[in-house]
Every structure is written in structure tokens, then in C-alpha cells.
Amino acid sequence: AQSVTQLDSHVSVSEGTPVLLRCNYSSSYSPSLFWYVQHPNKGLQLLLKYTSAATLVKGINGFEAEFKKSETSFHLTKPSAHMSDAAEYFCVVSSGSARQLTFGSGTQLTVLP
């Protein structure tokens, strides 16, 4: 069984300040973890993927995430928010060879000018 919890449904930051979106997961096997972003009325775009090669994963648009097994966390960060980062972000887990992705409930990121 696998599950993912996004700890904040809404996060608001000022432009130029750091972003932290929190995610905790549960998995019976070595998980694959993803972050996807969804801009309004758009599909989901892959930000980054963790597959056990390295615990710190760098993605697109300056985002990165760190896999912490002891904390079962996979938080998404960015040093400096941009207005274009305003969107909904989904943390996703999948286990082993399973094709089924389990999505978190999403975090809506607002970037204030």
C-alpha cells in the first residue's frame, strides 16, 4: 500500500522569497517519488523525479526536492519564487514496478508581488 500527504493545501509567498512545499509518503517498497505542477486549465507537467539514484533531485525551473527516508519526506523547494510559479503542485508516489501513481491532494502556491 502507498499513500502521500501534502501537509499544506495553500502556501503563499512573496516574489523573490523561498518556496517550501511539504510532502510525506508511505510505501511498502522502495518508492519512486514525483512532483508535478498544474497551471490553471492546463495538464500536469513533471517537475522532477526521485528513483534512488541521488537523494537530492534537481528539476526544472529551479525547483529541487530532497528524499529523506528517515522522515519519509520529499519536500519541494525553490530558493526564489517567481510570479510564474503560481500553480498547483502535486506530490506523487509509486512503488516498485507498479504503474499506479498515488497523488497527493495538491498544494496551491500563490506568489505575491
Add this chain to the structure above:
Amino acid sequence: DAGVIQSPRHEVTEMGQEVTLRCKPISGHDYLFWYRQTMMRGLELLIYFNNNVPIDDSGMPEDRFSAKMPNASFSTLKIQPSEPRDSAVYFCASSSPDGAGGTDTQYFGPGTRLTVL
């Protein structure tokens, strides 16, 4: 690469009508997934195919829903008859082993926003 293509982007229909959603996966991808996104339930996997064969349809909500993949470049999701509670955004995604290990990355289409009146 054009990415995953879905049509139509928006569909408005009346209760009881048949609705057909279409998807063209990324060329060379051998897995295709159909998802539904609603405010209440978030993103749910409905069904997925491997090499055009349905593998897991346990997420299909009712017999009113059916999906086919007649060839590697085309899939349909049909709802007959449609009901207002079927209103949602339906996403198609495709994937193929990328050599990075772990679960394959799924690439999503732009979605079809369905409204059933």
C-alpha cells in the same frame, strides 16, 4: 514531440447523452493511462493499457464507462449514458521505460473538461 494529445478540450453535453473522449499518446510509449480529476476526489486512475491491452480497470466507476485502445496511437474513453456527476477533467497520460530506474515517468495531456448538464 507533440506530447500527449487529447480531444476535445471542452465538452458540454446533456444528461443521458453519449460522450467520447480521445487520446493520442506520445509515439513509442507502450503504456496509456486515463485519469479523472474532481474537486472532491482529486486525481484518480480509471484504467491503464500496456501495448493496447487493458491491464487494470479497477478504477472505472461504473459500467457506463468504457475504454478502448484499438492501436498504439489512439485510445477512447466513452461514457454512456452520461450523468451530471461525471462532470470532471479527464486526463490521458502515456509512459515508457526511461532507463532512469523506478517507476516510469508519465506524461500528461492537457485534459478534457467535461460538463454534463
